[in-house]
Amino acid sequence: MATKDRLSGNEAVAFALKQINPDVFPAFPITPSTEIPQNFATYVSNGEVDTEFITVESEHSSMSAAIAASAAGARALTATSSCGLAYMFEPLYIASSDRLPLLLAVVNRALTGPININCDHSDSMGVRESGWIQLYAENNQEAYDNLVQAYRISENPAVRLPIMVCQDGFITSHAVQNIELLEDEAVKNFVGEYEPEHYLLNRDEVMAIGSYGVSDYYMEAKRAQAEAMLNVPSVVLEVGKDFEAISGRSYGFFEEYKMEDADRAVVVIGSAAGTGKDAVDMLRESGEKVGLIKVRMYRPFPAEALAGALKGVKAVAVLDRAESYTNCGGPLGADVMAALFRARSQALAVNYIYGLGGRDITVKDFAKVYEDLAEVVRNDSAGDTYRYLGVRE
Numbered sequence: 001m002a003t004k005d006r007l008s009g010n011e012a013v014a015f016a017l018k019q020i021n022p023d024v025f026p027a028f029p030i031t032p033s034t035e036i037p038q039n040f041a042t043y044v045s046n047g048e049v050d051t052e053f054i055t056v057e058s059e060h061s062s063m064s065a066a067i068a069a070s071a072a073g074a075r076a077l078t079a080t081s082s083c084g085l086a087y088m089f090e091p092l093y094i095a096s097s098d099r100l101p102l103l104l105a106v107v108n109r110a111l112t113g114p115i116n117i118n119c120d121h122s123d124s125m126g127v128r129e130s131g132w133i134q135l136y137a138e139n140n141q142e143a144y145d146n147l148v149q150a151y152r153i154s155e156n157p158a159v160r161l162p163i164m165v166c167q168d169g170f171i172t173s174h175a176v177q178n179i180e181l182l183e184d185e186a187v188k189n190f191v192g193e194y195e196p197e198h199y200l201l202n203r204d205e206v207m208a209i210g211s212y213g214v215s216d217y218y219m220e221a222k223r224a225q226a227e228a229m230l231n232v233p234s235v236v237l238e239v240g241k242d243f244e245a246i247s248g249r250s251y252g253f254f255e256e257y258k259m260e261d262a263d264r265a266v267v268v269i270g271s272a273a274g275t276g277k278d279a280v281d282m283l284r285e286s287g288e289k290v291g292l293i294k295v296r297m298y299r300p301f302p303a304e305a306l307a308g309a310l311k312g313v314k315a316v317a318v319l320d321r322a323e324s325y326t327n328c329g330g331p332l333g334a335d336v337m338a339a340l341f342r343a344r345s346q347a348l349a350v351n352y353i354y355g356l357g358g359r360d361i362t363v364k365d366f367a368k369v370y371e372d373l374a375e376v377v378r379n380d381s382a383g384d385t386y387r388y389l390g391v392r393e
């Protein structure tokens with residue numbers, strides 16, 4: 001039977017990790033992810049897990065140690081935020097190219113500069129092409145649920161790729177919300193024991209990991225990574241179906257909110273989706289046909305499915321909590337617009353940058369976006385497709 005509790009997002013992630021009981025957890029503290037290893041270290045000291053918890057001297061070292069543990073055959077993970085993730089940039093590519101199914105709990109925070117410790121998605125978006133699977137959470141419940149599902153996705157023999165489980169810094173990581181926790185035994189049985197096929201400590205197999213990739217083989221290795229990423233969507237759906245059977249909560253690539261008859265829609269990632277849903281409810285009461293899509297799986301990007309979900313809308317606004325400095329918008333906007341183009345969609349699309357450095361986004365802000373979309377429909381023109389929301393001009 002599930003247990004109802006009140007936990008912060010960081011506490012929820014640490015609790016899920018306690019239930020999973022991974023083999024190795026190297027960690028270096030950085031706000032706002034510090035509470036994840038901090039809480040987990042308490043479980044270690046209390047004897048509630050038998051994880052090898054390693055304090056290291058930097059985020060580069062924590063990812064390097066997690067890579068080494070995974071290569072040796074252990075179920076490994078670490079956690080970080082912001083410039084800590086940037087410091088991991090090099091070993092992130094090592095983990096994915098070596099096809100190591102390890103986990104990274106990311107608590108999203110703005111990158112310097114100027115110095116800022118609050119939420120935006122510039123850190124994880126900055127490494128979106130590193131070959132890692134990326135899942136994002138709207139709230140604490142989803143942070144917990146995504147973490148429980150992560151190893152099943154990452155360790156699948158058809159995938160064997162590392163995975164990031166992302167949540168918004170302070171907004172969910174430190175805010176306490178009601179949450180439903182699964183029983184320890186249910187999580188243990190769902191995740192299962194890790195049984196790697198190839199690993200360095202296998203005495204019956206001689207192998208090398210992280211060897212030099214000469215030109216004759218490097219491209220084939222990258223193609224193999226791409227093939228593995230092609231297998232991720234079906235595995236995500238399979239794991240989500242199994243998770244629904246034990247939890248009653250359903251997960252796929254994204255969530256459609258009141259999209260059945262929507263003629264205007266917003267696409268967004270993370271905690272802002274909750275505010276957006278409130279705006280949709282308010283506008284629906286006035287008879288406006290608006291909807292929202294919250295992206296959960298960002299890498300690999302579910303382009304075809306997302307374009308299908310938007311096929312009935314006349315106008316769509318894509319909200320990015322990260323700036324790409326392309327003069328065209330943000331990363332999510334680029335991916336959604338490309339998906340619409342490939343699907344030959346007639347929907348008019350605009351891209352907003354919002355919430356950088358923790359700037360609040362309100363129901364009023366979302367209502368303004370839907371009002372802008374109504375004007376786009378009336379004019380039959382997207383106008384300026386690259387916009388800022390909630391900024392002092």
